Amino acid sequence: MKTVFLDRDGVINCNRENDYVKSWSEFEFLPRSVEAIRLLTHAGYQLIVVTNQACINKRILSPKTLNVIHRNMLAEIEDTGGRIRAVYYCPHRDDENCMCRKPKPGMLLQAASEHKIDIASTYLIGDSNRDIQAGNEFGVCSLLVLTGNGYKSNLTANTGAASRMQPQGVFENLHAAAEWIVSSSTDA
Numbered sequence: 001m002k003t004v005f006l007d008r009d010g011v012i013n014c015n016r017e018n019d020y021v022k023s024w025s026e027f028e029f030l031p032r033s034v035e036a037i038r039l040l041t042h043a044g045y046q047l048i049v050v051t052n053q054a055c056i057n058k059r060i061l062s063p064k065t066l067n068v069i070h071r072n073m074l075a076e077i078e079d080t081g082g083r084i085r086a087v088y089y090c091p092h093r094d095d096e097n098c099m100c101r102k103p104k105p106g107m108l109l110q111a112a113s114e115h116k117i118d119i120a121s122t123y124l125i126g127d128s129n130r131d132i133q134a135g136n137e138f139g140v141c142s143l144l145v146l147t148g149n150g151y152k153s154n155l156t157a158n159t160g161a162a163s164r165m166q167p168q169g170v171f172e173n174l175h176a177a178a179e180w181i182v183s184s185s186t187d188a
């Protein structure tokens with residue numbers, strides 16, 4: 001299936017400055033992100049969220065609360081006609097050196113082993129260099145959005161190791177990226 005991988009914080013919902021989303025009351029959808037998810041759903045894309053949540057192993061947030069946040073997020077998205085097929089999260093801290101924390105492509109590989117994914121027509125949308133690097137290593141078209149951390153990401157770096165962080169497109173927000181994906185679909 002044609003698929004769009006979505007980062008969560010800074011793409012679907014607002015980043016909290018120097019903090020994590022620790023409860024559903026702290027979860028705030030970014031403008032038009034739910035509409036963008038509906039647009040991609042209706043265009044036939046399978047949507048899969050891949051999110052780093054080191055707050056779990058930092059013991060700031062329990063897996064149970066994280067699951068509540070995700071259940072509520074999916075319910076609101078489904079209420080408006082969108083659908084997210086799966087949510088993968090990495091609970092590890094940076095120092096644990098796991099295989100799933102982005103920029104490593106572990107969550108994408110796991111998703112690919114559990115869902116039918118047509119790499120050639122698949123995208124990843126994120127707001128940080130870590131996301132873009134994971135998408136590029138996995139071999140999909142990686143798009144940077146300027147919500148969240150996007151403004152801080154280094155867009156001019158294009159030499160050596162930094163080329164791995166080079167996005168194939170840069171968009172104002174998730175909705176603009178979704179419109180571009182839908183309009184460039186050849187099988188529409």
Ligand SMILES: [Mg+2]
Nearest residue numbers: 007009010127
């Ligand atoms: Mg993010």
Ligand SMILES: [Zn+2]
Nearest residue numbers: 090098100101
């Ligand atoms: Zn991990």
